[in-house]
Amino acid sequence: MTSRLLNVRIAPEDDRLVRELKARGISISGVVRRAIRAEARKLRSEPVEVDALLKAIVERYPTPVHASRAELDTTDRHAVRAHIQTRLRRRR
Numbered sequence: 147m148t149s150r151l152l153n154v155r156i157a158p159e160d161d162r163l164v165r166e167l168k169a170r171g172i173s174i175s176g177v178v179r180r181a182i183r184a185e186a187r188k189l190r191s192e193p194v195e196v197d198a199l200l201k202a203i204v205e206r207y208p209t210p211v212h213a214s215r216a217e218l219d220t221t222d223r224h225a226v227r228a229h230i231q232t233r234l235r236r237r238r
Contacts, residue, residue: 152178 156164164174219225 154178 167174167177218229
């Protein structure tokens with residue numbers, strides 16, 4: 147079995163916690179391995195909750211008040227072209 151060395155930078159608070167764990171006889175390598183495996187299991191097993199993710203994004207980045215509320219059919223290339231031309235004319 148080959149093993150690889152993982153070099154990780156930690157904050158001073160984390161360093162204090164590491165020293166506490168070592169003082170209690172807890173293997174830091176074991177802690178890191180378990181954390182890595184737990185994160186990998188979460189990635190594989192948990193489906194992404196799209197609705198919750200979108201809700202969180204909208205809450206964090208709400209639509210600006212001055213944003214255009216006009217509905218645009220993006221599948222209609224003529225409507226999209228007209229919309230773009232209108233927007234470009236306004237900026238000049």
